[in-house]
Amino acid sequence: MKVRASVFASFILIFEGIGIALFLRGFFPVPLKSSVSSKNKLSDLPAEPLTGSAPNSSRLPQPLFKRVVIMLVDALREDFVYGANGRMYMPYTRHQVERGSSHSFVAKARPPTVTMPRIKALTTGSIPGFIDVVMNLNSPALLEDNLVWQAKAAGKRMIFYGDDTWVRLFPKHFMEYDGTTSFFVSDYTEVDNNVTRHLDSTLKRDDWDILILHYLGLDHIGHISGPHSSLIQPKLLEMDDILKKIHSSLISKEAEGSLPYLLVLCGDHGMSETGSHGGSSEPEVNTPLVLISPAFKRKVGLEKPAAVEQVDLTPTLALGLGLPISQNSVGRVIPGVLEETSLRDQLRFLHLNGHQLSCLLKDSMPDHEKEAGFEQFRVAERAHGSWMKLFLEGNTSEVLNNMGKKVLKQYLEALAAMSSALSKQLGKYDMYSMVAGMVFVFQLLLVLLLAMPEALSGAAAVDLPVLPALLSLPFYLLCLLLASVHVLVCTSTESSCYFCSLSWGLVFAAVAFSSAMFCILVSMATRRLPLGPKIHGKSPLGGSSGSEWSLSELDVLLLAGTVGQTLSLAASSFVEEEHQIWYFLLNTLCLAVFQDVCRKYFREQSGSGDEEEPILPSKDCHPPAHPKAEICSEKWLALATPPFTLVCCRLLRSLNQTGVQWAHLPDMGHWLNSSEHRTVLSLLAAFCLVLIYLLVQRRCSWVSKVALALGLLGVYSYRAAVGNVLFPWQHSGRTTSKGTVEARFVYVFILGILFTGTKDLLRSQIITADAKLKSRGLWEIYSGLVLLVSLLFRAHNLPVLCCCLLIQTLMAQFIWKKLHYDAAQTTIMHYWFGQAFFYFQGNSNNIATVDISVGFVGLESYVEAPAIFLTALSTYAGPLLWACHLVCFLSSQRDRSPVALGHGCYCLALLRSVPAAAYIVLVTALRYHLFIWSVFSPKLLYESVHLLLTAGVCLFFNTMEQSHSSSKS
């Protein structure tokens, strides 16, 4: 089956998008959420189970503790307390663990072992993933049902001192708070003193119920010098002293008759042997959990602390304080804490916890009936009911006690089963879906690579052996094999898997598709093999015409840059600072182009002058004839273009500082946005808009020209209405509005321009086969896009758009056309420019730099679909504008190379899928990396959205080429 290169490329990209979507689904587990996003209320609690009918005997559980002090020490590792050095590090704590009335456990934290997700886990009891971070981009506050909210709702008075992450997560929840920032990692004394300084006065007072302390110093020491440094011991001794102080104060305050206190010492995560954290190694995951309260039995000797989950603390604290357990908690109550209460209360507590877990299970799993834990819970609940009946009848025999013990055991088993079933769904990579996605993507990438010689040939058509592949025996064998593998994997894995939960039809389609791709791959590979040396000679940059092919310096640069950039994605710093790489490559590219230009204009003539005598190039500049003068001016313009581009890039680079390491440096953008420089910003914006108009209008019809001019005026007035810029007759003290009217005014013109463009395109396609009309239509669509982007860009970013258009115009005029770069080279250059402009406009690989306010331009309130569309468009404006310019440029070059569009489309697809495919492998390999959630995952999202957009652009290419071939016929 012969398909055109552009069709082939778009097809591959679309399927790669599906593969990556599957990968993402496996990589980011969907968080468990109750279907109703409300918060549990005390009144909603289930009644005590009782066979027979006596509902009014049901009672709410009494709280166990009056006051709770939670002392959270960041990066407190389990062996700092329980290990051999524990006696030296934390003597008082150790004494309490061994001899005091306490319970001690090893609490296992879930990766990512980073502070913020861990705080969320401790307060909500759920296991937050990366998707949570993305979903809560708008609001840093924790909206989920959580312990702190519940405590506040129940009227508990809370005080917090420590890491200001808590303050951001729970604004207005604390009666009194003092947040310390963890910004300066090198400071490990001051951060802790800032917490401790409030302690004495707070402990003397009686007006609080819950005190939370979060100490950061230990974590900072770990980051500086590791867990074996000499700084560790003094810090831990300090922590120990604080614990002693709190404990003795709590003891002295305790009054006879009232409920006892509870003192909790815990860590949010541990630290690895190098002192960092984030991964899932034992020392990072294991944290100590010490509960001290007079309500507990006094210990007689050292016991090995039992292992619990970190999230188990949440339901334990909730029940201990008499609060409802938060809705999404997957923890189970720690039974040791309840030991001293009556059997009835113990059962009641376990029942409440079990009820909450079963509700969550019901909401999050479609086949919850099959879960063993769910069934166990039902049985235990029934047994509980009959026990209650006997109990209320006044039966107090030994038999009843034993029966109660049995029910207790049943409850505990049910809780364990339900909790593990729930947490298996969370915080775990769904490897099977990830691998399946990866296999898809790589098959497609290999097919794309193997098709290179054909796709870049003069015909720009790829011969896909689809039918022979479908009819061959290996295809059916492979289908069977893959289907059996699928069944095997799905029946053997314990954890849930997205790919397994798909319907059979879809899975079968995927299996058939994958085996067909494999057969196609093999047959294409065998077809290439005998021609081995020939393929070798033809590279992506070989060009369609070159019979003898050699790499020029530019080709080497383009290839090495693309490969090197892909490889650089493996280093987290390079992902954070990816813009540096693109700027660096772009600069080098401009210099290489400059060299090419110099060579063309200086060498050519010295070559022609070889026969006569070597002449100075400057002599050429004063020829008498008119055409020669034109050539001369053109030559100097061409020579000036690359340096001009370089200067533009350097200026744009200082417009928005982005990345991580140097993001704090002052940049032009901030300077322009400060209120004193509003006049400068206004002038700059006006100048840029005028320049944009001049650059865009030259190839538009007069209707679009007028629309464009009015639209750009509208853009300025929108910015003035929002308050970014000033009209000359205005004063800065004016009230600002949302600018809805102005923005809608611009939208009207954008739609008008797009409509004229489409009309021209259609006319050129159907009525007259007029190439001129067509290129005008294309340019009008492009100018519509430019107008939209100029509306969405912030005022200080308008120079980016302006420079983009300027560079495009100059490069197209003097470089790409004149130096006879082929479609592949031009495409790679466009792609590089697009990438660099992505970062010029202030983006980075961090989710935080996405400008969400764009989603509200011209809208009264948040409407999801247009908001997402506008945000994506403005974020990817750079790459999109360059890709659209590529379409315009290549289709205007048609008379030179009729298949340029096909080549360009193919190269664009290749350029996008190579890094995307490499990146998903890298991410899979680095999935336990410290920065997987903070650095690599956001980049993964950026990559996949970019792939999606490129697929869209390729489809656009496709329609352009289609109309071209139809107009030719």
Added chain:
Amino acid sequence: MWDHEIRAMASTHAIIASSVFMATVLPAALVPGFSVYGTHLLWLYSVSGAVTAVSVAVFWLLGITPPTKKHTVGFKLSRLFRSCLYFFLSCLFFHTVVVLYGAPLIESALETFSLAVLLTSLTTLRCLCVLGPNVQAWIRVFSRHGAMSVWDTCLQITVACTVVGAWVGAFPIPLDWDRPWQVWPVSCSLGATIGFLTGLVAAPAWIHYHRKHLTYKCK
């Protein structure tokens, strides 16, 4: 073919390389507190000074510089003056290029300019020594198939190695390792020096292995 030239080239390069070595070792012995990272600019200037002095001396002794028609003192002086001017212009050119690559414009201008001086003394100075202050010849040598003697090829290789070395040297800067050699412009100048030394070794070796295939069209 060209065995004589290759031998001369190898020994010249050995002398220049040893001058780089001495410029690193001698100050370390003489100046207290000298280190390549700590007192980087001092090291940088000592290397560029040593390379400048040694190259000028060696190439003058070898007499590779194209013979000039005139031998008047005035012509020689103007030649010297032009060489100095080109040297300074080349420093400015490298400085501009490095700033275009993203070096801060004002903040660490001294460091940037020092790097430009080093690059100039490693690249432009050799051109001045071999080709003289003659832009035409430079353009010829650095365009494709422009080499007309073994020395031209050698010049191409060493210059390319130095520039690529400095280029590659910029890559470790964004990494968050916090090492002393990641400070601007240490990695770039080290890269340039290492590239230059590689070029010194690679040029005679490459010419030696390709001596059968090398053909130069004569003027």
